[in-house]
Amino acid sequence: DTGVSQNPRHKITKRGQNVTFRCDPISEHNRLYWYRQTLGQGPEFLTYFQNEAQLEKSRLLSDRFSAERPKGSFSTLEIQRTEQGDSAMYLCASSLAQGGSRSNQPQHFGDGTRLSIL
Amino acid sequence: SQKIEQNSEALNIQEGKTATLTCNYTNYSPAYLQWYRQDPGRGPVFLLLIRENEKEKRKERLKVTFDTTLKQSLFHITASQPADSATYLCALAKYNFNKFYFGSGTKLNVKP
Numbered sequence: 001d002t003g004v005s006q007n008p009r010h011k012i013t014k015r016g017q018n019v020t021f022r023c024d025p026i027s028e029h030n031r032l033y034w035y036r037q038t039l040g041q042g043p044e045f046l047t048y049f050q051n052e053a054q055l056e057k058s059r060l061l062s063d064r065f066s067a068e069r070p071k072g073s074f075s076t077l078e079i080q081r082t083e084q085g086d087s088a089m090y091l092c093a094s095s096l097a098q099g100g101s102r103s104n105q106p107q108h109f110g111d112g113t114r115l116s117i118l
Numbered sequence: 119s120q121k122i123e124q125n126s127e128a129l130n131i132q133e134g135k136t137a138t139l140t141c142n143y144t145n146y147s148p149a150y151l152q153w154y155r156q157d158p159g160r161g162p163v164f165l166l167l168i169r170e171n172e173k174e175k176r177k178e179r180l181k182v183t184f185d186t187t188l189k190q191s192l193f194h195i196t197a198s199q200p201a202d203s204a205t206y207l208c209a210l211a212k213y214n215f216n217k218f219y220f221g222s223g224t225k226l227n228v229k230p
Contacts, residue, residue, distance in 0.1 A: 004161070033218070042122075042207050042220030043162065056216050091161050106152055107218070109161030 004110035006092050012116045020078045021113045025094030032075050035091040087117045120145050124221035137195040139224045141208035147186045148210035153193050156205045198228045
């Protein structure tokens, strides 16, 4: 079990640039989540995939944010025209959902991508 | 939306004592409540999950209680050790697990 892998671990970019992060979930997990976490706060839900379908999106996710999960495996999160307020840790988590909701398993998180906007 | 409150002040305790952390929530009662541990610069690590029809759950030195009347969960670490020092997050989810709401976490410091 290699766990959830996120790349890069750190990203520093100038305001206005586009950035893309990658998440590789645990291989048998069919659910994938993206969160954003700022200092002193808990993770805030951004979006969620069941296999390749993006089923829910937070209002926090503006038009500048887009996420994909082609073929239901890895996922990418892109931020266009970055702003100072986008500076945060971006966390990815995966879980396995089987059958009824009672069998759902908890999330496993990666160590995140820390984004700093200059 | 769900509001979750965890004590923002750090909890400082002596090694060997029991640490008790609180998670209070408003609005709807979640189907699941989970506790995570987070170390600086790392992602959260899952510890325990408790369902709305369960009052208590244990795992080694950890114990979680869930009181849907009080809308509160308590997280206990018995015989605490300096290695238990971290931030502890509670998270709530509905039945379909589509969306999780996290508290802001409580930092625990266990002094030798």
